[in-house]
Amino acid sequence: VSAPLDEIRHAESEGVKVSTIPQGELVPDGSDGGDNTRAQIDQRIQDWLASRKGTQIHLSDIHPWRDHRHRWYFYAADRDGRICGFVALAMLSPRHGMQIKYSLDFPGAPTIEYLITHAIQTAPHSGVKRLTFRAGATAQLVAGHRVRGTKVRILQRTYEALVKQFHLTRKSEFRIKLGAQEEPLYIAHPPHGLGSRGIWAILKFVED
Known part of the structure; x- marks a missing residue:
């Protein structure tokens, strides 16, 4: 991975800490009276959805905890313990590796480069041979076979x-x-x- 070093150094200097949940396990929800990180992430996702401004072509629901046995979670917190970024990898297949399904940097917390880089560099150590993002837009639509005029x-x-x-x-x-x-x-x-x-x-x- 070609790490954006300036952004990573900035996040580190701001005291951002990255946490990795063991692959296939859920983020703690506080049901035992302890760590309630999952609820904090859910709230920050709602903050993120509410912060999206302007005309939206499509806005889907985000369901990070579905099929958690085939997912891998990473999150970042600032020096005050506030959740500031979240990444979820989803297993495609042993052959095709994992997909970076969600990569969210929450309002007021530009740490996503640091968090994604950590996730990308961590995955191969557990045998993940390939990582892919979801489909993204290109600048042009190129005509293919039998399409013209x-x-x-x-x-x-x-x-x-x-x-x-x-x-x-x-x-x-x-x-x-x-x-x-x-x-x-x-x-x-x-x-x-x-x-x-x-x-x-x-x-x-x-x-x-």
């Missing part, structure tokens, strides 16, 4: 305008900054099946 050019311009308007490449650019390599995402559709609604469907998928 004026309609395609209109769709390409529509896609590019919407990507720019909603800043959808930020996520992909951030991942490249961390050392990720882009792979093309192929979309198959029936004849005359990709119109303006199809473009919106693509954008909803990659924006999530």
Whole structure:
């Protein structure tokens, strides 16, 4: 991983501490009267959702604790113990490794580079051979096999305008900054099946 060292040093200097939950185990919920970190993370997720401003193409629910036996949790806390970042890896398969399913830096806490780098560097020590992010937007929509003509050019311009308007490449650019390599995402559709609604469907998928 190509670690963003300045951001990591800044987080360390601010007293940010990263915690790793053993793979397949849940974050403590305080049910035994002790550590209630899970409730704190849930609250910070709600803070994160509430902080998202402007027009949203798609806003899905976040369910980090589902199927926890196939997930791996990491979180960061500031010097006051306040949760400031959360990462969850999800197992795809032994062959395909794990997906970075959630990577959230909460309002007022720019620590996500530090936390993701820690998760990426920790995973291989437990035998994870491959890590992947979820699909992200590219700047352009490239026409493929048997797709051509004026309609395609209109769709390409529509896609590019919407990507720019909603800043959808930020996520992909951030991942490249961390050392990720882009792979093309192929979309198959029936004849005359990709119109303006199809473009919106693509954008909803990659924006999530």
